[in-house]
Amino acid sequence: xxxxxxxxxxxxRRKGKPLSNRQKENIQRYxxxxxxxxxxxxxSFKLEKIDPTDLFNNLKDFELEIGFGMGxxxxxxxxxxxxxxxxxxxxxxxxxxxxxxxVKEKNLKNILIHPGNCIDLLDNLGNAKLNAIxxxxxxxxPKNKHHKRRFFTPENIDKMxxxxxxxxxxxxxxxxxxxxxxxxxNMKYRRDFEEKKxxxxxxxxxxxxxxxxxFERKAYALDRxxxxxxxxxxxxx
Ligand SMILES: C[S@@+](CC[C@H](N)C(=O)[O-])C[C@H]1O[C@@H](n2cnc3c(N)ncnc32)[C@H](O)[C@@H]1O
Numbered sequence: 001x002x003x004x005x006x007x008x009x010x011x012x013r014r015k016g017k018p019l020s021n022r023q024k025e026n027i028q029r030y031x032x033x034x035x036x037x038x039x040x041x042x043x044s045f046k047l048e049k050i051d052p053t054d055l056f057n058n059l060k061d062f063e064l065e066i067g068f069g070m071g072x073x074x075x076x077x078x079x080x081x082x083x084x085x086x087x088x089x090x091x092x093x094x095x096x097x098x099x100x101x102x103v104k105e106k107n108l109k110n111i112l113i114h115p116g117n118c119i120d121l122l123d124n125l126g127n128a129k130l131n132a133i134x135x136x137x138x139x140x141x142p143k144n145k146h147h148k149r150r151f152f153t154p155e156n157i158d159k160m161x162x163x164x165x166x167x168x169x170x171x172x173x174x175x176x177x178x179x180x181x182x183x184x185x186n187m188k189y190r191r192d193f194e195e196k197k198x199x200x201x202x203x204x205x206x207x208x209x210x211x212x213x214x215f216e217r218k219a220y221a222l223d224r225x226x227x228x229x230x231x232x233x234x235x236x237x
Contacts, residue, residue: 011139011149016094023097030104031096036087036114036121045116049124055112056085063132064125064163065089066118066151069214071099073136076211078103078111084131086111089118118151122159129165137215137226140176152183161192161237169196170231171203175219180227192237196230203228 019027032038036055037045052062061084068074068088078086088111090096096115103111114121141149152172160170170193174180187193219226 014091019097026101026104027097034113036112047120047124052085052128059085061131064130065134067138070095073211073213075102078108082110089114089121125163128163130163131168133160134171136173136213140179154186164233168233172229173226175224175226187231192235193231194234196232198230200228
C-alpha cells in the first residue's frame with residue numbers, strides 16, 4: 001500500500017499480519033476513491049493544499065482524526081454524524097484496510113482518509129477551519145531516548161492550530177500520565193488555546209462505549225485510567 005511519498009520520517013509499525021484477500025482487493029479498488037489526495041501516475045498520492053469544503057459536497061463542518069488505528073472511532077463518528085465531513089490519517093496498513101472495508105460496505109460519503117504521515121496532511125490543511133482534531137492514544141514512546149518521536153510537540157501544535165477554526169478543539173486521550181503532563185506543559189504557555197475543564201464523563205459522552213478505540217479498551221483492561229483533555233482554540237496563533 002505504501003503509495004505515499006512522505007516528506008518526514010515515520011516511526012512505528014506500518015504493517016501487521018497479512019491482509020485478507022478482500023482487504024487487498026478493497027485497497028486496490030477503493031483506496032483512491034476514499035483518499036484525501038489524488039492518486040497520480042506512478043502510484044503515489046499527490047500532496048497538495050486541500051480545502052475540506054471542496055472534498056465534501058454540501059458539508060460545512062469538518063473533523064480530523066490523527067492516527068485512527070483500526071478506524072473504529074472515525075467510522076462510528078461518520079455513521080453517527082452524516083452532516084460532518086471526517087478526515088482521517090493512519091500509517092498502519094492493516095488499520096487503513098480495516099476502515100476502508102467498513103466505509104465501502106456502508107457506502108459512507110462523509111469520510112476520507114490519508115494512508116500516510118499525518119504531518120504531510122497537516123502541512124496541507126492550513127486554514128481548513130476544522131471544528132475538531134481527535135488524537136486518541138497517540139504512541140507514547142516511553143523510553144526517554146524516544147520521547148522526541150512523540151507527536152504532541154510545539155511544532156505540531158502550531159500545525160494543528162493553523163488547521164482549526166476559531167472555537168475549534170483538540171481532543172486528546174492518553175493513558176500515560178507523564179505524556180499527559182508533557183501535553184499540558186506544551187499547551188499551558190499558549191495564549192491561543194485554553195484547556196477546557198471537562199469532566200471525563202463529558203469527554204466520554206460523545207465517545208461512549210460505541211466509540212471506544214482499541215487502545216482505550218487496552219488501557220482499561222490494564223487498570224489504567226486514561227486522561228482526557230480538550231484544548232479549545234480561542235485566539236490567533
Ligand atoms: C497507539 S495507536 C492508537 C490508535 C487508535 N487511535 C486507538 O486509540 O486505538 C497510535 C496510532 O497512531 C499511528 N501513527 C503514528 N504515527 C503516525 C503518523 N506520523 N501519521 C499517521 N498515523 C500515525 C500509529 O500507526 C498507530 O496506529
